Amino acid sequence: MTGETATPVRSREREVYLAARVLDALLREDYGRLSRHVADGRLTLPGGRAVALTRERAGTGRHPGFLAERVVDDDALTLDEVIAATRALADPRDDVAAFERECREALRALRLYDAVRPRPGGVTRYEALAAALDHPVYPTARCRLGLEERDLLAYAPEFGPSFRLCWTAVPGSTCRGVRPDWWPAAADLGLPDGTDVFPVHPLTARLLPTVPGPAVTVRPTLSMRTVAVGPREQLKLPLPTSTLGLRNRxxxxxxxxxxxxxxxxVLRAVAERENAPVLLADEQTYGHADDPLRGYLLRRMPADGVPVAALLARTPEGPYVIEELxxxxxxxxxDYLHALFRWNVPLLTRYGIALEAHQQNVSIVPGPPMRLMIKDNDGALIDLRRLGDALGRAPEPGEFADPRLPTTDxxxxxxxxxxxxxxLCAGALAFGLAERGLLPLATGLELIRDRLDAALTAHDPTGFLRARTLDADxxxxxxMVTAGTLVGKDRTGAEDINKHYGPSGPNYLTNYPKRSAS
Structure with a gap:
């Protein structure tokens, strides 16, 4: 990383930005029935403070019409006011203390980034630039719960650091795949027979016994717990922190x-049959020791790609990443939307698969033709009967360790x-491109409608998915905030906190005028 000490933007501006995003999320999720306090375009907080709401654009990363009709429009809002409102609305069982800590650590991380102003380079340049953007939905994504500023500077991707792996001896392990040459054998380190050696992130090494091993230098990717060993080789390692909520360990x-x-x-078989515009990361090399802190996934990327999450980032040189490409x-x-829907629509309508392939897990491999590169598929939902009917074969339910992956719903x-x-992969980009003056909103949304309509026409013969997208009210x-931190699973009923849904939002695919009418 190369960097410079910069005059920080005013801390007050960052606080207003974060406070507004948090309050937007609480209102959007109707936490504590907050929507009951809205009247005449104003939200009255517990205690009487009135906060203006707007249907117009209201600052960086906050788009009325995207997930909610209106967003907060108040330049005097403080984080203390939002936290006090949360506390007043909360059920006594809600973890408001953890939520407050999350908010304050997110603000600290934002201010730290402003003060340092890093200029990342190397193989993770795009990952680092992506990490400097906030999550399109989750307001406190900069928080890595419990980490100090020195930890963020040393290990968080937005600062572009590099560091050496640590190593730990594992008495018994379950491993699959072929390890790379830089990975030591136990005998190389003088360890007894029957012992394995796992790489460990330095933050996790504070909690585990370590052994001397080779000096392998890595850089964090957008995920932070995944590090790049080389241009096309990544290593996913456990971290003793949470992101996107207390419960997302x-x-x-x-x-x-x-x-x-x-x-x-499964996806490889589908992609081959469909001649789909996708590449899949090789994630067949992994190991664990029946311990959440002792495990690894070695990921081999088939090509060089740019994370979708990086497209809206401004480079230190001036242009946005998408302008570089x-x-x-x-x-x-x-072209990107064509590939996105050409893959994901038939994957669902024909094969019964829905992927949690969000901006972090999808990269663009520029063409021609443009292709998508997909990784990290352990959060998929699969209708095994539909998959078997379409592909001619499917795994048995018992082959999945997580019983939540197979579904018939x-x-x-x-x-x-x-x-x-x-x-996340389409709408957030259209609104973000418009905010940056790179593409009119009407044009971006029309492109989404057009490419989605083409994919649905070709691959949704029953109209099921069309009824839930283009034709939905x-x-x-x-x-995410409710399930991630504030309310426990025993009360949300969420089997998976990453698939817990709140109130519906506007259909920006149909509610915005077409380009000819704008």
Missing amino acids: RVIMPGTLSDGALVER AGDVAAFFG PEALAKVFVTITVH RLPGKA
């Missing part, structure tokens, strides 16, 4: 490794498609 549950590998094999932003966005599949593929949205 960044450890590695052993079953996710075999499930991800199994889903990858595209001479014509509209044409590039249209078509609505569950459709909700994942809308909230991940449509909202409203679109589903996630209640």
